Amino acid sequence: MCKEAIRLVLYQSSANYRRPETFENKMTYPLPPFSTVIGAIHKACGYTETHEMDVSIQGRYGSMSRRIYRDYNFLNSTFDDRGILVKMTNESMLSTAFVKVAEAKKQGSSFEKNADIKVYDQNLLEEYQSLKRKGREVQTLKNEKLKPELERLREEKKKLAGLRKQLDKLSQEFERVKEQEEDVREKTAETERKFSEYEKNVFSVPYSRFRVLTTSIKQYEILSDIDLIIHITAKDRGTLEDIYENVTNMTSLGRSEDFVEVKEAAWVTLRGCEGELESEYPAYLAIENVRRQKVFTKDKGMSRQIVGTKYAIPKMYTIGENGQRVFDKKKVLYASGYTIDDMAEEAGIYVDWLDDGKYYIVNFV
Numbered sequence: 221m222c223k224e225a226i227r228l229v230l231y232q233s234s235a236n237y238r239r240p241e242t243f244e245n246k247m248t249y250p251l252p253p254f255s256t257v258i259g260a261i262h263k264a265c266g267y268t269e270t271h272e273m274d275v276s277i278q279g280r281y282g283s284m285s286r287r288i289y290r291d292y293n294f295l296n297s298t299f300d301d302r303g304i305l306v307k308m309t310n311e312s313m314l315s316t317a318f319v320k321v322a323e324a325k326k327q328g329s330s331f332e333k334n335a336d337i338k339v340y341d342q343n344l345l346e347e348y349q350s351l352k353r354k355g356r357e358v359q360t361l362k363n364e365k366l367k368p369e370l371e372r373l374r375e376e377k378k379k380l381a382g383l384r385k386q387l388d389k390l391s392q393e394f395e396r397v398k399e400q401e402e403d404v405r406e407k408t409a410e411t412e413r414k415f416s417e418y419e420k421n422v423f424s425v426p427y428s429r430f431r432v433l434t435t436s437i438k439q440y441e442i443l444s445d446i447d448l449i450i451h452i453t454a455k456d457r458g459t460l461e462d463i464y465e466n467v468t469n470m471t472s473l474g475r476s477e478d479f480v481e482v483k484e485a486a487w488v489t490l491r492g493c494e495g496e497l498e499s500e501y502p503a504y505l506a507i508e509n510v511r512r513q514k515v516f517t518k519d520k521g522m523s524r525q526i527v528g529t530k531y532a533i534p535k536m537y538t539i540g541e542n543g544q545r546v547f548d549k550k551k552v553l554y555a556s557g558y559t560i561d562d563m564a565e566e567a568g569i570y571v572d573w574l575d576d577g578k579y580y581i582v583n584f585v
Contacts, residue, residue, distance in 0.1 A: 246440035279501035282445030528555030
């Protein structure tokens with residue numbers, strides 16, 4: 221049984237294929253996840269909708285190292301006594317650009333009181349302090365004027381509603397009271413709207429431009445000297461044609477700075493295995509195929525052992541009710557030195573034969 225596919229041979233000098241569950245130490249997968257490859261292909265082809273495809277990923281890297289970086293974290297609340305007080309330079313908050321205002325020196329510092337802080341920009345600090353005072357003024361105004369006025373209007377509306385219930389619905393007095401109720405309702409809404417607009421203009425919006433920034437030293441893993449062999453297949457041949465024509469648009473794999481060199485892109489015909497073949501490159505194997513002994517990772521005497529690292533690798537995703545991506549995760553075994561035989565074709569495992577007699581074992585997941 222034959223299968224048509226696209227073979228990509230890629231090279232990266234360095235990359236981090238981040239494992240999403242790691243934070244302090246941004247660990248990397250040994251090979252790019254299916255979702256990373258599929259996402260890069262969609263971007264290269266200019267797709268805005270999902271195109272179904274299966275991928276086989278194998279390859280190896282020369283070394284892995286850890287690098288230190290400074291992590292910046294903007295807190296959700298503007299604390300007065302910690303971190304670094306900054307002012308965002310983009311009012312839309314779509315940018316992380318900022319200007320340092322002041323930095324707390326120790327626990328108990330106060331930006332508002334100018335206590336135990338290192339000042340970077342005196343004018344911006346005074347703006348922050350003025351806004352803190354304005355915030356208290358707005359709260360006082362809300363408590364002493366807005367709330368009593370809203371309570372008075374609620375009581376007035378309540379009395380009018382009680383009076384309306386006692387009147388004949390066909391009487392002119394009923395219509396007059398109903399109009400008064402509507403006037404009170406509109407006045408209540410207008411009072412709330414005006415105060416909300418006032419609070420937003422004099423305090424909420426300008427104050428939201430100030431944030432507290434905390435920094436910490438973290439590390440991430442970097443793979444170096446990476447060779448990748450990726451096979452892609454799809455039910456729609458047009459998708460494969462798009463990939464072949466646009467693969468040179470693929471600029472990175474992993475992070476945006478993890479540049480990729482496309483060394484080869486070729487149409488190939490995959491065939492079944494005849495005899496026993498051993499892999500040259502480590503790969504992601506569908507773990508079910510290993511358990512069913514369609515792929516063998518190691519022999520020990522007369523028995524077979526499963527040797528490798530298990531991962532749940534994201535592949536395709538859908539958009540959940542909360543608008544977030546929900547990934548379909550594939551259970552795989554990352555293994556090297558594995559073998560297949562004639563039974564592998566039953567599990568959808570193929571061989572890509574090269575002209576020089578060499579081959580790639582292709583494991584679509």
